[in-house]
């Protein structure tokens with residue numbers, strides 16, 4: 079009789095224990111569902127009432143690859159908002175031309191530095207100069223990039239390493255240089271240029287595609303890691319433009335020109351600044367391409383390839 083009662087009590091205790099074990103998971107799951115619905119409603123609301131862009135006048139903006147193309151236009155956009163600008167480029171002449179254009183447009187004086195972003199020592203020493211001469215960078219725009227365009231077997235080892243060095247590793251060196259101060263002040267924004275080639279693989283751009291997928295990958299992980307700090311105020315924005323008319327993309331072809339043609343670098347720069355100022359985490363330019371990509375990836379792989387082939391846009395070999 080006593081043994082029976084003891085067994086019953088034990089069963090009751092173990093049932094209680096099981097409920098106690100499961101309760102936190104159930105509670106977490108309920109919170110998750112509420113959060114998911116909250117953010118779906120918020121995103122829907124934002125379609126009709128977009129976030130107001132944050133003021134950037136007080137920010138110190140560093141643009142890599144500011145001597146040409148998208149980087150130059152980004153610099154001009156931020157200058158028009160009255161920001162302090164630090165321009166980096168390996169090409170001194172182009173970089174100084176950008177500074178002159180800023181001056182001509184009535185913008186504030188831009189600080190130019192010649193820097194090869196693929197060289198870690200160069201990045202760290204020029205960054206030290208920037209800190210001493212101008213101050214702590216609060217918006218870092220990792221824009222410099224190269225795009226050799228030919229079939230994989232025609233890429234040399236040196237070329238593959240160079241693409242990786244400039245398009246990916248350089249971002250780690252600029253982060254090494256500028257993220258600590260952002261963390262110390264709990265204030266900052268990192269913007270990195272990926273590409274439509276970081277969203278879909280593009281023939282003739284195998285190493286470039288790898289580099290741009292890498293940018294999206296590290297930015298997503300970094301954003302998550304920064305959020306370990308529950309009070310984190312450092313934001314990240316990854317930009318994936320379709321082909322842009324800067325000359326970087328040497329032999330582009332587009333099937334539906336009326337629907338989606340080469341983009342103008344000024345428009346791209348405007349959209350980049352808007353995405354940064356409104357705290358967008360990741361976007362394509364034009365924005366619908368990311369949604370199309372998400373939907374297409376729900377299809378069976380072979381069907382997705384057919385959709386991609388239907389749109390048939392890309393680059394011919396530059397050889």
Ligand SMILES: NC(=O)c1ccc[n+]([C@@H]2O[C@H](COP(=O)([O-])OP(=O)(O)OC[C@H]3O[C@@H](n4cnc5c(N)ncnc54)[C@H](O)[C@@H]3O)[C@@H](O)[C@H]2O)c1
Pocket residue numbers: 142143144145146147148149166167168169172193194195196221222223224225244271272273274318319320321322323324325326327
């Ligand atoms: N043009 C496009 O079609 C396109 C599309 C999607 C994404 N992107 C990306 O946008 C970014 C800018 O492209 P863009 O079209 O303006 O190119 P661009 O060639 O017009 O300008 C790139 C600038 O980066 C500089 N640069 C190159 N290597 C450097 C280095 N090692 N250190 C410092 N500066 C260096 C160049 O001197 C140049 O001024 C790149 O990351 C590119 O991959 C471009």
